[in-house]
Every structure is written in C-alpha cells, then in structure tokens.
Amino acid sequence: MSTFFGSLLWLVVTLGVLVTLHELGHFWMARAFGIKVNRFSWGFGKPLWTRRGKDGVEYAIAGIPLGGYVAILEDPDNTLVEPMRSQALTHKPKWQRACVFAAGPLMNLLLCVLFLWVMLVVGRPDYTPVVGDVRGLAAEQGFKPGDTLLSIDGDAVPTWNDALMPILRHGVARDRVPVEVRTADGTVTQRQMDFSALPAGTSDADVFAATGLLPKHWLIPPVVGEVQAGTPAANVFKRGDQITSIDGKAIRGYPEIGTAIRAAAPEHTFEINFVRDGQPLTARLKAQVSGSSHIIGIGPASTESPPFDTVYALSPLAAVPAALKETVQLGRDTVTLVMRLFSTSSAREGVSGPITIARVANESASQGLAWFLRFLALMSLSLAVINLMPVPFLDGGHLLYLAIEAVRGRPLEPNAMMVGQLLGATLIVCLMGLAFYNDILGLLR
Template identity: 45%
Template sequence: MTSFFGSVFWLLVTLGVLVTFHEFGHYWVARRCGVKVLRFSVGFGNAIWKRIGRDGTEYCIAAIPLGGYVKMLDAREGEVDPALADQEFTGKPVWQRIAIVLAGPGFNLVFTVLALWLMFVLGKPDVAPVVTAAPHSLAAQAGVRPGDRLLKVDGKAVSAWSDAYESIAMATLGRGPLPLEVRDPDGGVRDLLLPLQQLPAGKAVDEYMDALGLDLNPPPPVAAVVTPGQPAALAGLRSGDRIVSVNGQAVADFDALNKLIPQEAARSPTLRIVVQRGGQTLPFTVQAHMASLQGQPEKWLIGVGPAEREPAVRRYGPLEAVGAALASTRDGVAAMLTMIGKLVTGEASTKNLSGVIGIAQAAQVSAQMGPAWFLSFLAQISLCLAVLNLLPIPVLDGGHLLYYLIELVKGSPVSERTMIIGQYIGLAVLFMLMGLAFYNDIHRTLLS
C-alpha cells in the first residue's frame, strides 16, 4: 500500500510539473500575441482551488490531475464582446496561432534541456557497464563473457550501464545485427556482433532484453558487509570472507548466494557455510532468520552484503553540461521518432506502449534513486509530451498545427464541419491508444 501511495504521489508531482510547464508555454505566447486567456487550468473537472489574476485570467487546479488546458477567448465557443474583438484567438494571423500551438511542445523541449542540464551538473550515479551473458543466450552466442566491459554499442561510446542498456534496448526494435566493442578483464579488446535478427517479432523491449541474456556482471561471493548482530556476524563471519559453499553447494557469485540462502534455509534455518579467509578454509554454522529489507516481503537472510559495483558518474561543469543536455535531447527525439515509426509500420509491438500506471511506477522508482535520476525521468516524460503532442492527430497540438498549415496553403480556415469530424477521429484514436497502454500496464503488473 505504501508503494501504491508513493507511486500516486510521484505521478502527481510529475504531471503537475510537466503539465504546468506545457500549458504555461501556450499561455505565455498567447499573451505575447495579444490573446486574452480566460482560464489556466492544471487538471480537468471541478476546480479544487482557483483565483482570478490581475490580468483577468482564472487560475485553477482541478480534481482530475491527468492533463490541463489554457482556455482563450475564442469566437467558436460563443459571442465575443466587440470591445475584446482584438484579443480573440481566431482573429489573430495564422502565424501567431501556429506560434501559440507550438509553444506548449516547445516549452516541454526547453524543460527537457534544463532538466538534463541540471542532471549532468549534479551528476547521475550509475555503474560501469561490466556485463555477463546467461548460458545459451544470444549474448553468449555472440561471445560475451563474464567480466566484459562494454566500450561501444553500434559505434557509440558508452561509459555507464544505463546508457548501454538504453542503446541496446532501442536496437532490439530493429532486430538487426548490433556491433559491440568490449574489453575483457585482461585488457584485450574484441569486436562482437549481437544477432538481434534472431529475436522473434511482436515482442516488448523487456522481453527482447530477457531473451538477449545480457546483464550486469554479478559481484563475487565476498561478504563485503557483515551486519553486526545478524546471524553471519554472530556465527563469526567477517567482512572480506569469500563464501565458498552453502550446505555443500558451491557458490559462484553473490547473485547465486542470494538465491541459495533462502532455498536452503526453507529446508532448515541452520546453514553450513564454508568461507576462505587469508588462505584458510573455515567452516561456520549460521542460523538464518526471516527478515524484510527496505519494505520488501520477508525472506531468509543471514546479514551479509556484496561489494559495491564500480561506479560510473556522468558529471559535467555548467558549460559542458549544456552541450551534453542538447545532445541527449537530440538523441531522445531521434529515438522517439524511431519508435513511433516502427509502431506505425508494425516493426515494433504495441506491447511497448505504457500508460499512467507505468509512468507512476517509474516515477516512484526514479525518485527513490535520487534527484539526478528523477530529473532524467522528468526529462524523458517531458520529451515524450513534446513529440507526441506534435503528432498530426486532431485534438492534439499537432492536429491544430495541421489545420493552420492547411489554412496557409488554401488561404482560408478549415471548415467547422471538418474540424468537428477531425476531433471525433482524434478522440477515438486517443482513447484507443490510452486503452491499449492501460491494458499493457495492467498486464505487466499482473505478471510482475
């Protein structure tokens, strides 16, 4: 339940910030163009807070926080006082109406750059892309070995696991051979080719990544942390002990240890653990106990922790961060357009669509990882809002932009009948996409 309320809270924070910024773009440019703004609303439905500004605009926060809008003086919505005719939206030149429409997505792009700039200045904590491959997986087939460090993905240098993961995940949508450059623990550099063409069609990206079998290399089975007062410490284990076996079963790495302890303790909490310490092999009897870590369900634990993975923090000075933020925004736009193109052509599955539930879950996870990660998440969602709002779908900003571009070409506005038909089509498309995204979210939640 705590996780649920946390997700809702961070979803509201995300939508509140990004919707306000988006609608402020429309509002600010409309005011610069001399259009009277009647209402600036964050959310839909009944207002839970409102006030009238000195400019006569009603500012309000509404009960349904899944969007927002700016209502301008518009002759299509009723009679306009002749005294205010020069402040009416449809009476403005078409280039001003285009500017007002573009301002919302434009401000989202600005927000993306600002969020990424601050993220790079703060430094985004990450880990080095030192990887392993699951046995018999496509990554193993390509020649990935435990301890390999990814240097380049498709010719692009990577220094952190999240960057490498994102590049590979996007490449799975194309399902074509993907070049990698790796360095093994001995310093040798090799060129590999991931056979993504062997991935089946019609799967979600996370399913492709599971099939690929590429993951971070697990830490060795060394008890880098031995918590005082816990079973391992009480039995005599010390920090730095290398765990060789549990109940006679060999331990290859710390991930294997985490699976083996609950498995063996479920049979009997008394565990026979053998460790290596300073050239000696020492046996211990450890009494495991049931406990919970960070709000997770209870499981059998002995109170040992692994060594931290090699850190990889991307941090720049204020000036360098500008270039990095702009480059990341450019790459993000390209990735979004690629994804949309593949969805339209059927190369990418609609299983990749995610909705409000997915955004809420991702918002909470990123917030828990720290300010830099949450800024990165906000930047991604803001970029999505910018690109998706520019799609030529009626009721979106891109649909209005399409109408105004047609008006520029034909020299007169699109007929009201055409606009009404377009709105119905646009609403149908949006509801279909929202329903599909919601179904995907529910499906993922039930399977997780």
C-alpha cells in the same frame, strides 16, 4: 511511506509539473501575441481558489492536481466585436496561431533538455558497464564475463544505463554494430553484435534479455538462503553457504547454479564445492527431476541489487551539448516507438498508463534526485512527441488543420472538422484503453 502512497504522490508531482508547464508554454505565447487568456488553472475540476490578475487573467487552483489548463479566447461562430475580436485566437494570423499551438510541446522539449542538464551536473549514480555473464547470442559473438563496454556503434557508454538504450535501439532494428570493450586483462578490442541473429519472434521487451549480456550487478551472489525440506540439498547445505564451483566450473553468480544443473543429464552426480564459515567443503548429489525441471532444493540468500559503483557527472559547460545530444537521440527513439505502435504488437505491449507511470516515478524518486530528473525528462519528451502527433484534440491536430487551411486558402468546413475530432477522440480513447489494459495486465503478472 507505503509504495501506494509514494507512487500516488510522485504521479501527482510528475503530471502536475509537466502538464502545467506545457500549458504555461501556450499561455506565454498567447500573451506575447496579444491574445486574451481567460483563465490559467493549476489542476482540473472546481476551482478551490481564484484570483484575477492585473493582466485580466483569472488564475485558479483546482481540486484535481494532475496538470492544468489554459482557457484562450476564441471566436468559432464569428460573433465577437472589437476590441475583443482582435484579441481572439481565431482571428490571429496563421503563423501566430501555429506558434501558440506549438509552444506547449516546445516547452516540454526545453524542459527535457533542462532536466537532463541538471541531472548531468548533479551526477547520476549508476553501474559501470561490466559484463557479469554471457549466454546465447553474446557468447556466440565472443563476449566474455569481465568485459567492460566502452562504446556501441561509436557512442561512448560510461554506465549501464547509457549502454541499455543503444542495445535496445539496435536490437529492435536488428542492426549489426561494433562494440568496443576492455577485457578483464585490460586489453581494448572491438567485437561485433549482430542483432539480426536474435531468435525469431523476440519481442521488443525481450530484446535485451535475448542478447545474453548479463550486467555484473545483476549477478546475485551464489550464497544459499532457503534450503527446501525433502530435496537433495536438505541435509547438505545450510543458510550462508557460498557455492564456488560445480563440476570444476567456477560459479560467479547465483543464476549460474541453475544453468549448470539444467545442462547436466538427469542422473548426473554433481560435485559442488562451497565455503561454510571460511571452511572449503565438497558435496556430491543428484538433482531431483520433475518433468523438465532439475531441482536440488536451494534458493538465493538475497535478491537485492548492490549499491551503485559509479557516478556519471559533467561540468556545467560540458553538460549542455551532452543534454542536447541525449534529447535528440531520445526523441528519435520515442518517435520510432510511436511509429511502431501501428505496425507491431510487441510495441503496443509497451504502452503504459498512469499505474505504470506512478510506479516508475516512485522507483525513480527512491533512487535519488538525478534519477527522478531523468524520469521527468523522458516523460516531458514523451508529452512533446505525443502532443505533436497530427491527431485532432492534440496540438499536432491543430497544426494539421492550420496546414490544410494554408494549402486550401480557407479553413476546413465545420462538418469535416467534426469528423476529424471524432476520429481523433476515438484514437485517443483506444490508446488510453490499451494503456490501462497493459497496466492491469502488469499487475496480474
């Protein structure tokens, strides 16, 4: 299956499942309070199939499978008469209306916990959090290649995926946190990562790279692939040569070759040790200088990531508190990100639209069930947080109107509600425009 069609398929699956189940939360809560539901539809647009159930609800399947909707009886003009009047959402107590509006986001929260629980029971393939190389801040603060991260700020990090989120969280906040590591010789020790020392102007998206911690699985083997004609390497190296050291310094990964070349003076003669067909060889050459670039003329043999080397799994019982804890922490991170949208430009650069969602959905699905479940959990949680924002048109906006009604003792005037709806629609359109802009910009990069 091509990347395009795969991305489209998994986008449909993601939105179809999460949005439909979100609406199902509203549906179930409305039915529990005796509120009449006119239609429950999977998909948008013209219905392709309909059936009226014994409960009086019209169930439909529509042609655009990107979610669904529930049509609940309302009486904004106060024109209904009994028995329909008492079945309208408008005439139910405020607490019941609040429960109906909150039921959709609550369903998404429960789904997040469920997806994470299943992921933990199934087992998520991942990488052991071993440091492959250190640069910049990480090197300055004592981290070494071969360190295995054990915990960050007291929280265990059994895999690189578990380490990434706290690094980003504390990096964005510029915190100073303790990091427990097991060194290459097996000694367990504690180091400090002071994120306040990150370079000025580091964006949220660049925080992890700026720390200088390179995961071991990111290290491309120092094996020669391409040899460019007309460069110093042209008559020296061949495809398959493995570089072992430069000027006596061991080379563990391909990026270290460029680091060693750039660090030397322009006229420096490098002594490069390498292995060809099991035979150790040595070459001496100077780099070709072009502006600020130092070129020897080789490229890596492979840029593919190595296979996962561990599986993080828990028993069904142990997975329950772990899933709840991760949901709470991811929820805090999501709320923080939403708050930062209105204060920092780097956070706004992270707003993603359907193109990015489709691409990530496809990548997650290609990594296996556990990774796709984690993606669904993150998306479900994001839907919950976004829908709880106090913005008209969203569930949080309806809850805001109910709170104002409770304080005033009467609903807002129609004109005031109309202004709120207009402002809410404007904000939503702006966020959608920003998401599409970021998507398109990402395609052009």
